[in-house]
Amino acid sequence: MSRMRREEEKRAGFCAGKKPDPEDIKRNLWEETGFKEKGGCGMEKGLKETREREARDKEFARVSKERIRVFDKNLVSMDREMMFVYKFLNIIMSIFGCFMMIFPVGPAADPDLRVLYVLAWMFLGMAVWERMQPYVNVVGEGRVSKILACHPVEKRLVRQVRREYLRRYLFQIGAVCLAAQQLGALLNGAWSPWNLIYPATVILSLYLVGILQIGWK
Amino acid sequence: MLLEFQNVSGTGRGFCLKDISFGVEAGYLLGIAGENGAGKTTLLHYIADGKKHYTGSIRFQGQELHTSHTKLLSRIAFVADEVPFFKKYSGRQNAKLLAPFYAEWDWELFEQAAGEVSLSTGAGLTLDTPLKNLSRGEYLRFQMAFAMAHHTKLYLLDEVTGGMDPVFRKEFFRLLHRILQQEDTLILMTTHIEEEIREKMDYVGILTDGRMESFGENGEGAGSRG
Numbered sequence: 001m002s003r004m005r006r007e008e009e010k011r012a013g014f015c016a017g018k019k020p021d022p023e024d025i026k027r028n029l030w031e032e033t034g035f036k037e038k039g040g041c042g043m044e045k046g047l048k049e050t051r052e053r054e055a056r057d058k059e060f061a062r063v064s065k066e067r068i069r070v071f072d073k074n075l076v077s078m079d080r081e082m083m084f085v086y087k088f089l090n091i092i093m094s095i096f097g098c099f100m101m102i103f104p105v106g107p108a109a110d111p112d113l114r115v116l117y118v119l120a121w122m123f124l125g126m127a128v129w130e131r132m133q134p135y136v137n138v139v140g141e142g143r144v145s146k147i148l149a150c151h152p153v154e155k156r157l158v159r160q161v162r163r164e165y166l167r168r169y170l171f172q173i174g175a176v177c178l179a180a181q182q183l184g185a186l187l188n189g190a191w192s193p194w195n196l197i198y199p200a201t202v203i204l205s206l207y208l209v210g211i212l213q214i215g216w217k
Numbered sequence: 218m219l220l221e222f223q224n225v226s227g228t229g230r231g232f233c234l235k236d237i238s239f240g241v242e243a244g245y246l247l248g249i250a251g252e253n254g255a256g257k258t259t260l261l262h263y264i265a266d267g268k269k270h271y272t273g274s275i276r277f278q279g280q281e282l283h284t285s286h287t288k289l290l291s292r293i294a295f296v297a298d299e300v301p302f303f304k305k306y307s308g309r310q311n312a313k314l315l316a317p318f319y320a321e322w323d324w325e326l327f328e329q330a331a332g333e334v335s336l337s338t339g340a341g342l343t344l345d346t347p348l349k350n351l352s353r354g355e356y357l358r359f360q361m362a363f364a365m366a367h368h369t370k371l372y373l374l375d376e377v378t379g380g381m382d383p384v385f386r387k388e389f390f391r392l393l394h395r396i397l398q399q400e401d402t403l404i405l406m407t408t409h410i411e412e413e414i415r416e417k418m419d420y421v422g423i424l425t426d427g428r429m430e431s432f433g434e435n436g437e438g439a440g441s442r443g
Contacts, residue, residue: 060288067317074314078306140305147301150265151318152290 061157068153068161075144076134083134090130094173097123101177101202104184106194121202124173128206131169132213135162145215159214166210174203219243219403220277220371225263227271234259234271234427241420243370243401246393248435250407250414251424257407258297260424261373264405265295277371291319294364296357297375304349308359311348312366319367327366333392334358354381365396372396374406378413390417 076083100120103113137143145155177199185195218240225237234256241247249257263271267286275282277289302311308331316322331344335358348356357377364372372393378386390413393404408414414421414435422432 064287070317071314074317078303078310078314138303138305141301141303147303149267150295150300151315152287153318154287155267 061154064153064157065161068158071153072135072161072165075138079139082139086130086134090127093123093127093130097121097127098173098176098180101180101199102184104181104188104190104195105198106185106190106192108185108188108190108192108195117198121205124177124202124206125209127173128166128169128210129213132162132166132210135165136213136215143215159216162214163211166207166214170203170207170210173206174199177202218276218279219401220264220405221275223274223276225271225273225275227259227263234263237273237429239422239429239432241403241405243403244397245419246397246404246406246417247420247422248406248408248414248418249422249424250409255424256427257424258375261295261297261375261405261407264293264371265290265373291321291367292370293373294360294367294369294371295373295375296360296364296377297373298353298357299375300360302348302360305347307347308344308362311359312344312363315363316366321368323366323368326368327362330362330365331359333365333395334362335388354385361392368400370400370402372402372404372406374404376407376409378406378408378410 097120100116100123103110103116103120105117135144138147141147145158148158149155178196181195181199182191185191219242221240222237225234227234237260249260251257264275264277264282267290269283277293280289282289303314306314312324312327316324328344344359348359351359378389381389396402397404406418418435420433421435423430
Protein backbone atom coordinates (compact mmCIF):
# COMPACT_ATOMS: atom_id res chain seq x y z
CA MET A 1 0.00 0.00 0.00
CA SER A 2 1.44 3.44 -0.91
CA ARG A 3 2.33 6.04 1.71
CA MET A 4 -0.30 8.44 0.40
CA ARG A 5 -2.97 5.80 0.59
CA ARG A 6 -1.97 4.94 4.18
CA GLU A 7 -2.22 8.58 5.16
CA GLU A 8 -5.61 8.84 3.50
CA GLU A 9 -6.87 5.92 5.50
CA LYS A 10 -5.40 7.41 8.67
CA ARG A 11 -7.22 10.65 8.05
CA ALA A 12 -10.38 8.72 7.28
CA GLY A 13 -10.02 7.14 10.71
CA PHE A 14 -9.67 3.53 9.66
CA CYS A 15 -7.56 0.90 11.32
CA ALA A 16 -4.72 -0.57 9.38
CA GLY A 17 -5.78 -3.65 7.47
CA LYS A 18 -9.43 -2.72 7.27
CA LYS A 19 -10.69 -1.97 3.80
CA PRO A 20 -11.79 1.68 3.70
CA ASP A 21 -15.02 2.76 2.15
CA PRO A 22 -14.08 4.89 -0.87
CA GLU A 23 -17.00 7.20 -0.19
CA ASP A 24 -15.67 7.90 3.29
CA ILE A 25 -12.21 8.69 1.96
CA LYS A 26 -13.72 10.98 -0.59
CA ARG A 27 -15.89 12.70 1.99
CA ASN A 28 -12.95 13.36 4.30
CA LEU A 29 -10.73 14.62 1.54
CA TRP A 30 -13.60 16.71 0.26
CA GLU A 31 -13.89 18.57 3.52
CA GLU A 32 -10.20 18.65 4.39
CA THR A 33 -8.92 20.05 1.15
CA GLY A 34 -11.71 22.58 0.77
CA PHE A 35 -13.08 21.08 -2.43
CA LYS A 36 -16.56 21.50 -1.01
CA GLU A 37 -16.15 25.27 -0.71
CA LYS A 38 -14.51 25.54 -4.08
CA GLY A 39 -17.57 24.03 -5.69
CA GLY A 40 -16.48 20.53 -6.17
CA CYS A 41 -14.00 18.50 -8.09
CA GLY A 42 -13.55 19.52 -11.73
CA MET A 43 -14.05 15.96 -12.81
CA GLU A 44 -17.49 15.74 -11.23
CA LYS A 45 -18.57 19.00 -12.81
CA GLY A 46 -17.25 17.79 -16.14
CA LEU A 47 -19.17 14.53 -15.82
CA LYS A 48 -22.36 16.42 -15.00
CA GLU A 49 -21.91 18.66 -18.03
CA THR A 50 -21.22 15.65 -20.24
CA ARG A 51 -24.38 13.93 -19.05
CA GLU A 52 -26.45 17.07 -19.66
CA ARG A 53 -24.97 17.46 -23.13
CA GLU A 54 -25.68 13.81 -23.95
CA ALA A 55 -29.28 14.21 -22.81
CA ARG A 56 -29.66 17.29 -25.01
CA ASP A 57 -28.11 15.51 -28.00
CA LYS A 58 -30.40 12.52 -27.47
CA GLU A 59 -33.45 14.79 -27.38
CA PHE A 60 -32.25 16.62 -30.50
CA ALA A 61 -31.78 13.29 -32.30
CA ARG A 62 -35.29 12.17 -31.29
CA VAL A 63 -36.83 15.42 -32.54
CA SER A 64 -34.78 15.27 -35.75
CA LYS A 65 -35.96 11.72 -36.46
CA GLU A 66 -39.56 12.83 -36.03
CA ARG A 67 -38.95 15.62 -38.52
CA ILE A 68 -37.43 13.16 -40.97
CA ARG A 69 -40.50 10.95 -40.71
CA VAL A 70 -42.75 13.95 -41.39
CA PHE A 71 -40.58 14.80 -44.39
CA ASP A 72 -40.84 11.22 -45.68
CA LYS A 73 -44.61 11.23 -45.28
CA ASN A 74 -44.88 14.47 -47.26
CA LEU A 75 -42.41 13.25 -49.89
CA VAL A 76 -44.42 10.11 -50.51
CA SER A 77 -47.65 12.07 -50.76
CA MET A 78 -46.22 14.51 -53.34
CA ASP A 79 -45.96 12.15 -56.30
CA ARG A 80 -48.86 9.75 -55.93
CA GLU A 81 -48.51 8.20 -59.38
CA MET A 82 -44.90 7.21 -58.91
CA MET A 83 -45.59 5.95 -55.39
CA PHE A 84 -48.40 3.79 -56.76
CA VAL A 85 -45.99 2.24 -59.26
CA TYR A 86 -43.40 1.56 -56.53
CA LYS A 87 -46.00 0.08 -54.23
CA PHE A 88 -47.54 -2.06 -56.96
CA LEU A 89 -44.16 -3.48 -57.98
CA ASN A 90 -43.22 -4.04 -54.36
CA ILE A 91 -46.38 -6.05 -53.70
CA ILE A 92 -46.04 -8.15 -56.87
CA MET A 93 -42.36 -8.93 -56.23
CA SER A 94 -43.04 -9.71 -52.57
CA ILE A 95 -45.83 -12.13 -53.49
CA PHE A 96 -43.67 -13.94 -56.09
CA GLY A 97 -40.71 -14.05 -53.75
CA CYS A 98 -42.66 -15.33 -50.78
CA PHE A 99 -44.43 -17.89 -52.95
CA MET A 100 -41.11 -19.28 -54.12
CA MET A 101 -39.96 -19.61 -50.52
CA ILE A 102 -42.47 -22.48 -50.25
CA PHE A 103 -40.05 -24.67 -52.16
CA PRO A 104 -37.97 -26.15 -49.37
CA VAL A 105 -34.21 -26.59 -49.21
CA GLY A 106 -32.32 -29.45 -47.61
CA PRO A 107 -33.49 -33.08 -47.67
CA ALA A 108 -36.96 -32.02 -48.80
CA ALA A 109 -35.57 -30.19 -51.83
CA ASP A 110 -36.46 -31.11 -55.38
CA PRO A 111 -33.21 -31.00 -57.42
CA ASP A 112 -35.06 -29.85 -60.53
CA LEU A 113 -36.37 -26.77 -58.80
CA ARG A 114 -33.10 -25.34 -57.46
CA VAL A 115 -33.29 -22.36 -59.82
CA LEU A 116 -36.29 -21.19 -57.83
CA TYR A 117 -34.05 -20.42 -54.84
CA VAL A 118 -32.21 -17.87 -56.95
CA LEU A 119 -35.47 -16.50 -58.33
CA ALA A 120 -36.90 -16.16 -54.83
CA TRP A 121 -33.87 -14.11 -53.78
CA MET A 122 -34.13 -11.99 -56.94
CA PHE A 123 -37.81 -11.22 -56.51
CA LEU A 124 -37.40 -10.38 -52.85
CA GLY A 125 -34.38 -8.22 -53.67
CA MET A 126 -36.43 -6.27 -56.19
CA ALA A 127 -39.22 -5.96 -53.64
CA VAL A 128 -36.81 -4.43 -51.13
CA TRP A 129 -35.51 -2.05 -53.79
CA GLU A 130 -39.01 -0.89 -54.71
CA ARG A 131 -39.90 -0.51 -51.05
CA MET A 132 -37.00 1.79 -50.24
CA GLN A 133 -36.73 3.68 -53.52
CA PRO A 134 -39.31 6.42 -52.71
CA TYR A 135 -37.18 7.50 -49.74
CA VAL A 136 -33.83 7.23 -51.44
CA ASN A 137 -34.37 8.65 -54.90
CA VAL A 138 -36.73 11.12 -56.51
CA VAL A 139 -37.25 10.54 -60.23
CA GLY A 140 -35.48 13.27 -62.16
CA GLU A 141 -33.83 14.77 -59.04
CA GLY A 142 -31.41 12.13 -57.92
CA ARG A 143 -30.73 11.08 -54.38
CA VAL A 144 -32.79 12.66 -51.64
CA SER A 145 -29.73 12.79 -49.38
CA LYS A 146 -28.01 15.16 -51.83
CA ILE A 147 -30.83 17.68 -51.43
CA LEU A 148 -31.08 17.25 -47.67
CA ALA A 149 -27.32 17.94 -47.32
CA CYS A 150 -28.07 21.67 -47.55
CA HIS A 151 -30.61 21.61 -44.73
CA PRO A 152 -30.28 21.20 -40.97
CA VAL A 153 -30.65 17.45 -40.79
CA GLU A 154 -27.95 14.91 -40.06
CA LYS A 155 -27.24 12.32 -42.74
CA ARG A 156 -26.63 9.78 -40.02
CA LEU A 157 -30.15 10.23 -38.64
CA VAL A 158 -31.70 10.11 -42.12
CA ARG A 159 -29.97 6.77 -42.70
CA GLN A 160 -31.12 5.50 -39.29
CA VAL A 161 -34.75 6.32 -40.07
CA ARG A 162 -34.49 4.63 -43.49
CA ARG A 163 -33.01 1.55 -41.85
CA GLU A 164 -35.94 1.46 -39.44
CA TYR A 165 -38.32 1.30 -42.40
CA LEU A 166 -36.14 -1.42 -43.99
CA ARG A 167 -36.05 -3.50 -40.81
CA ARG A 168 -39.79 -3.20 -40.32
CA TYR A 169 -40.43 -4.38 -43.88
CA LEU A 170 -37.91 -7.23 -43.65
CA PHE A 171 -39.39 -8.37 -40.36
CA GLN A 172 -42.82 -8.68 -42.01
CA ILE A 173 -41.47 -10.34 -45.14
CA GLY A 174 -39.16 -12.54 -43.10
CA ALA A 175 -42.02 -13.90 -41.04
CA VAL A 176 -43.93 -14.83 -44.20
CA CYS A 177 -40.86 -16.40 -45.84
CA LEU A 178 -40.04 -18.38 -42.73
CA ALA A 179 -43.60 -19.67 -42.48
CA ALA A 180 -43.66 -20.54 -46.19
CA GLN A 181 -40.40 -22.46 -45.94
CA GLN A 182 -41.58 -24.46 -42.90
CA LEU A 183 -44.86 -25.22 -44.65
CA GLY A 184 -43.03 -26.42 -47.76
CA ALA A 185 -40.72 -28.65 -45.73
CA LEU A 186 -43.57 -30.13 -43.72
CA LEU A 187 -45.68 -30.77 -46.81
CA ASN A 188 -42.71 -32.64 -48.29
CA GLY A 189 -42.35 -34.49 -45.02
CA ALA A 190 -38.64 -33.76 -44.53
CA TRP A 191 -37.85 -30.82 -42.26
CA SER A 192 -34.25 -29.92 -41.46
CA PRO A 193 -32.46 -26.95 -39.81
CA TRP A 194 -31.66 -25.74 -43.33
CA ASN A 195 -35.31 -24.74 -43.56
CA LEU A 196 -34.57 -22.15 -40.88
CA ILE A 197 -31.10 -21.17 -42.04
CA TYR A 198 -32.12 -20.54 -45.64
CA PRO A 199 -34.83 -17.90 -45.05
CA ALA A 200 -32.68 -16.26 -42.35
CA THR A 201 -29.77 -16.01 -44.80
CA VAL A 202 -32.01 -14.59 -47.51
CA ILE A 203 -33.40 -11.91 -45.18
CA LEU A 204 -29.92 -11.02 -43.92
CA SER A 205 -28.61 -10.63 -47.46
CA LEU A 206 -31.63 -8.50 -48.34
CA TYR A 207 -30.82 -6.28 -45.37
CA LEU A 208 -27.37 -5.75 -46.88
CA VAL A 209 -28.99 -4.91 -50.23
CA GLY A 210 -31.15 -2.34 -48.47
CA ILE A 211 -28.16 -0.83 -46.63
CA LEU A 212 -26.36 -0.55 -49.95
CA GLN A 213 -29.32 1.28 -51.43
CA ILE A 214 -29.73 3.65 -48.48
CA GLY A 215 -26.03 4.38 -48.34
CA TRP A 216 -23.57 4.29 -45.48
CA LYS A 217 -21.80 7.64 -45.78
CA MET B 218 -18.82 38.67 -33.33
CA LEU B 219 -21.51 36.84 -35.25
CA LEU B 220 -19.05 35.20 -37.61
CA GLU B 221 -15.38 34.68 -36.92
CA PHE B 222 -12.68 32.98 -38.95
CA GLN B 223 -9.48 32.15 -37.07
CA ASN B 224 -6.49 30.95 -39.09
CA VAL B 225 -8.62 28.97 -41.49
CA SER B 226 -6.59 27.12 -44.08
CA GLY B 227 -7.52 24.45 -46.54
CA THR B 228 -6.82 23.08 -49.98
CA GLY B 229 -9.14 23.01 -52.95
CA ARG B 230 -8.81 22.17 -56.62
CA GLY B 231 -5.52 23.73 -57.62
CA PHE B 232 -5.36 26.31 -54.84
CA CYS B 233 -4.93 26.71 -51.11
CA LEU B 234 -6.68 28.97 -48.66
CA LYS B 235 -4.11 30.23 -46.23
CA ASP B 236 -4.67 31.68 -42.76
CA ILE B 237 -7.97 33.40 -43.34
CA SER B 238 -8.84 35.41 -40.25
CA PHE B 239 -11.58 37.96 -39.83
CA GLY B 240 -14.60 38.69 -37.69
CA VAL B 241 -17.83 40.50 -38.41
CA GLU B 242 -20.76 41.44 -36.27
CA ALA B 243 -24.42 41.24 -37.21
CA GLY B 244 -26.02 44.02 -39.17
CA TYR B 245 -23.48 44.32 -41.97
CA LEU B 246 -23.09 43.40 -45.59
CA LEU B 247 -19.72 41.79 -46.14
CA GLY B 248 -18.40 41.43 -49.66
CA ILE B 249 -15.73 38.92 -50.59
CA ALA B 250 -14.08 39.76 -53.86
CA GLY B 251 -11.34 38.14 -55.86
CA GLU B 252 -10.50 36.72 -59.22
CA ASN B 253 -11.76 33.35 -60.44
CA GLY B 254 -10.22 30.54 -58.47
CA ALA B 255 -9.21 32.73 -55.53
CA GLY B 256 -11.28 30.63 -53.12
CA LYS B 257 -14.41 32.74 -52.57
CA THR B 258 -16.91 29.93 -53.06
CA THR B 259 -14.72 27.57 -51.08
CA LEU B 260 -14.87 29.98 -48.16
CA LEU B 261 -18.66 29.81 -48.26
CA HIS B 262 -18.61 26.04 -48.55
CA TYR B 263 -16.50 25.80 -45.42
CA ILE B 264 -19.39 27.41 -43.56
CA ALA B 265 -22.22 25.59 -45.34
CA ASP B 266 -20.78 22.07 -45.40
CA GLY B 267 -20.91 19.74 -42.43
CA LYS B 268 -17.51 18.18 -42.98
CA LYS B 269 -14.43 19.99 -41.77
CA HIS B 270 -12.23 20.30 -44.82
CA TYR B 271 -10.09 22.97 -43.23
CA THR B 272 -7.82 23.63 -40.30
CA GLY B 273 -8.41 26.48 -37.94
CA SER B 274 -11.67 27.61 -36.44
CA ILE B 275 -14.90 29.08 -37.71
CA ARG B 276 -17.19 30.39 -35.02
CA PHE B 277 -20.80 31.36 -35.57
CA GLN B 278 -22.79 32.99 -32.76
CA GLY B 279 -19.93 32.20 -30.43
CA GLN B 280 -20.05 28.47 -31.13
CA GLU B 281 -17.57 26.35 -33.02
CA LEU B 282 -19.36 25.75 -36.32
CA HIS B 283 -18.00 22.30 -36.95
CA THR B 284 -19.13 20.77 -33.65
CA SER B 285 -22.72 22.08 -33.77
CA HIS B 286 -23.12 22.31 -37.51
CA THR B 287 -26.58 20.75 -37.90
CA LYS B 288 -28.10 22.91 -35.18
CA LEU B 289 -26.47 26.10 -36.47
CA LEU B 290 -27.41 25.34 -40.09
CA SER B 291 -31.02 26.20 -39.27
CA ARG B 292 -29.83 29.82 -38.99
CA ILE B 293 -27.63 29.81 -42.07
CA ALA B 294 -28.82 30.10 -45.65
CA PHE B 295 -26.65 29.34 -48.66
CA VAL B 296 -28.02 30.98 -51.79
CA ALA B 297 -26.40 29.96 -55.06
CA ASP B 298 -27.13 28.38 -58.43
CA GLU B 299 -25.86 25.00 -57.26
CA VAL B 300 -28.05 24.72 -54.14
CA PRO B 301 -30.37 21.78 -54.83
CA PHE B 302 -34.06 21.78 -54.21
CA PHE B 303 -36.74 19.47 -55.58
CA LYS B 304 -36.97 21.13 -58.97
CA LYS B 305 -39.92 19.11 -60.22
CA TYR B 306 -41.96 20.50 -57.35
CA SER B 307 -43.11 24.06 -56.83
CA GLY B 308 -41.76 26.55 -54.32
CA ARG B 309 -44.67 25.92 -52.00
CA GLN B 310 -44.23 22.15 -52.21
CA ASN B 311 -40.52 22.48 -51.52
CA ALA B 312 -41.31 24.61 -48.50
CA LYS B 313 -43.85 22.02 -47.29
CA LEU B 314 -41.23 19.30 -47.59
CA LEU B 315 -38.34 21.14 -46.00
CA ALA B 316 -40.04 23.40 -43.43
CA PRO B 317 -40.21 20.64 -40.77
CA PHE B 318 -36.42 20.79 -40.48
CA TYR B 319 -36.51 24.42 -39.40
CA ALA B 320 -37.73 25.04 -35.87
CA GLU B 321 -38.32 28.74 -36.61
CA TRP B 322 -40.13 28.32 -39.90
CA ASP B 323 -42.82 30.95 -40.44
CA TRP B 324 -45.36 30.32 -43.21
CA GLU B 325 -46.72 33.85 -43.14
CA LEU B 326 -43.23 35.22 -43.46
CA PHE B 327 -42.58 32.88 -46.40
CA GLU B 328 -45.61 34.19 -48.30
CA GLN B 329 -44.65 37.75 -47.41
CA ALA B 330 -41.04 37.23 -48.46
CA ALA B 331 -42.17 35.64 -51.73
CA GLY B 332 -44.12 38.80 -52.38
CA GLU B 333 -41.15 40.97 -51.54
CA VAL B 334 -38.94 39.13 -54.00
CA SER B 335 -41.71 39.34 -56.59
CA LEU B 336 -42.50 35.67 -56.68
CA SER B 337 -46.15 36.07 -55.83
CA THR B 338 -46.83 38.77 -58.31
CA GLY B 339 -44.28 38.05 -61.03
CA ALA B 340 -45.73 37.72 -64.51
CA GLY B 341 -47.22 34.25 -64.61
CA LEU B 342 -44.88 32.90 -61.95
CA THR B 343 -45.99 32.06 -58.49
CA LEU B 344 -44.98 29.82 -55.61
CA ASP B 345 -46.97 27.12 -57.41
CA THR B 346 -44.71 27.02 -60.45
CA PRO B 347 -42.26 24.08 -60.56
CA LEU B 348 -38.77 25.31 -59.79
CA LYS B 349 -37.45 23.78 -63.03
CA ASN B 350 -39.57 26.30 -64.93
CA LEU B 351 -38.03 29.29 -63.17
CA SER B 352 -35.17 31.29 -64.65
CA ARG B 353 -31.87 31.63 -62.79
CA GLY B 354 -32.86 34.92 -61.21
CA GLU B 355 -36.25 33.62 -60.17
CA TYR B 356 -34.71 30.51 -58.66
CA LEU B 357 -32.37 32.68 -56.59
CA ARG B 358 -35.31 34.81 -55.51
CA PHE B 359 -37.12 31.70 -54.33
CA GLN B 360 -34.05 30.76 -52.30
CA MET B 361 -34.02 34.23 -50.71
CA ALA B 362 -37.71 33.89 -49.79
CA PHE B 363 -37.02 30.44 -48.34
CA ALA B 364 -34.09 31.80 -46.34
CA MET B 365 -36.10 34.70 -44.96
CA ALA B 366 -38.87 32.37 -43.85
CA HIS B 367 -36.73 30.58 -41.27
CA HIS B 368 -35.26 33.72 -39.72
CA THR B 369 -31.79 33.23 -41.10
CA LYS B 370 -28.98 34.93 -39.22
CA LEU B 371 -26.26 34.39 -41.79
CA TYR B 372 -26.88 34.67 -45.52
CA LEU B 373 -24.20 33.26 -47.80
CA LEU B 374 -24.77 34.60 -51.29
CA ASP B 375 -22.50 33.17 -53.95
CA GLU B 376 -22.37 35.50 -56.95
CA VAL B 377 -26.11 35.89 -57.05
CA THR B 378 -26.14 39.28 -58.74
CA GLY B 379 -24.26 38.13 -61.82
CA GLY B 380 -26.76 38.07 -64.67
CA MET B 381 -29.37 40.11 -62.82
CA ASP B 382 -30.90 43.01 -64.67
CA PRO B 383 -29.92 46.43 -63.27
CA VAL B 384 -33.43 47.23 -62.08
CA PHE B 385 -33.74 44.04 -60.11
CA ARG B 386 -30.20 44.36 -58.82
CA LYS B 387 -31.09 47.71 -57.28
CA GLU B 388 -34.23 46.22 -55.72
CA PHE B 389 -32.23 43.25 -54.53
CA PHE B 390 -29.80 45.41 -52.59
CA ARG B 391 -32.71 47.35 -51.12
CA LEU B 392 -34.11 44.01 -49.96
CA LEU B 393 -30.77 43.04 -48.45
CA HIS B 394 -30.54 46.30 -46.54
CA ARG B 395 -34.11 45.90 -45.35
CA ILE B 396 -33.23 42.46 -44.03
CA LEU B 397 -30.21 43.89 -42.24
CA GLN B 398 -32.31 46.59 -40.62
CA GLN B 399 -35.16 44.34 -39.56
CA GLU B 400 -33.29 41.30 -38.32
CA ASP B 401 -30.04 40.68 -36.53
CA THR B 402 -28.31 39.22 -39.54
CA LEU B 403 -25.05 39.18 -41.42
CA ILE B 404 -24.90 38.88 -45.19
CA LEU B 405 -21.76 37.49 -46.72
CA MET B 406 -21.66 37.90 -50.46
CA THR B 407 -19.13 36.95 -53.07
CA THR B 408 -19.02 39.10 -56.15
CA HIS B 409 -16.98 40.12 -59.14
CA ILE B 410 -18.82 43.36 -59.78
CA GLU B 411 -16.65 46.33 -58.89
CA GLU B 412 -19.55 48.74 -58.56
CA GLU B 413 -21.13 46.55 -55.91
CA ILE B 414 -17.89 46.25 -54.00
CA ARG B 415 -17.36 49.97 -54.10
CA GLU B 416 -20.86 51.16 -53.34
CA LYS B 417 -22.91 48.50 -51.64
CA MET B 418 -20.72 46.70 -49.13
CA ASP B 419 -20.09 47.65 -45.51
CA TYR B 420 -17.01 45.49 -45.26
CA VAL B 421 -14.87 44.17 -48.08
CA GLY B 422 -12.43 41.29 -48.08
CA ILE B 423 -10.17 40.75 -51.07
CA LEU B 424 -8.95 37.23 -51.70
CA THR B 425 -5.82 36.77 -53.77
CA ASP B 426 -4.18 33.40 -54.30
CA GLY B 427 -5.98 32.00 -51.30
CA ARG B 428 -4.93 34.75 -48.92
CA MET B 429 -7.10 37.52 -47.51
CA GLU B 430 -5.03 40.33 -48.95
CA SER B 431 -7.13 42.97 -47.27
CA PHE B 432 -10.15 43.13 -45.02
CA GLY B 433 -11.85 46.12 -43.56
CA GLU B 434 -14.55 48.71 -43.71
CA ASN B 435 -15.45 49.85 -47.13
CA GLY B 436 -14.28 53.39 -47.56
CA GLU B 437 -16.55 54.55 -50.39
CA GLY B 438 -20.26 54.64 -49.70
CA ALA B 439 -19.87 52.06 -46.94
CA GLY B 440 -23.00 50.23 -48.06
CA SER B 441 -25.27 53.13 -48.89
CA ARG B 442 -28.69 52.15 -47.69
CA GLY B 443 -31.96 53.19 -49.17
